Amino acid sequence: MIKENNKPMLPGEHIASIEEFEGGKNTYIASDGTVRSAAVGTKVYDLKRRIVKVDQKNSPMLPKVGDTIVGYVDMLFSSMVSVKILYINDKRSDAGFSAIASARVGARGDRDRRGGDRRATFHTGDIVRGRVVSLLNSTVHLTLAEKEYGVLYTLCFMCGGDTVRTNENTIKCVECGAFEERKLTHDYGKETFRLIHKAGK
Ligand SMILES: [Zn+2]
Structure with a gap:
């Protein structure tokens, strides 16, 4: 009986313990005694x-x-964001790879609701563009820091409405008028995301 798992494996990733399975083609036994890709x-x-x-x-x-890379923020950590990859060099990617990036870029000294100075420059669901800077430990590391990188489109966190840029790092909801701070790309907007979506098909 053959069973295939569709989740993409990266080199070095854990597959099984040697007690469970013997390693076949394209595998090796790591020093900790596990079968790896x-x-x-x-x-x-x-x-x-x-x-x-x-x-x-x-x-x-x-x-x-x-x-x-273009993708969406699926998880936020205190200083990192996890990005689910949708496009690689404008080509759609269905492999389900994730990338991580530092969240501490961009917006200048904005304060959160509790008065702390933690920078909230990304939110879950934001569409972001970044560049791959390293593949260390089989993890895709992105930078979001340059002017063409950051949030390229997002919906209003209050009402889900369309948003427009009002200045360098602020967006405004066209429905409810709420303002949000983000680290934005220079070409922020719905049209940019629409063009990437169209090109990637
Ligand atoms: Zn709104």
């Missing part, structure tokens, strides 16, 4: 023979250093 691809388990391999056919395009 030696390639980008999907895991294929042979449950009868207890062998797991990594299949490279249909392997998704992995981002490279220097690539431009």
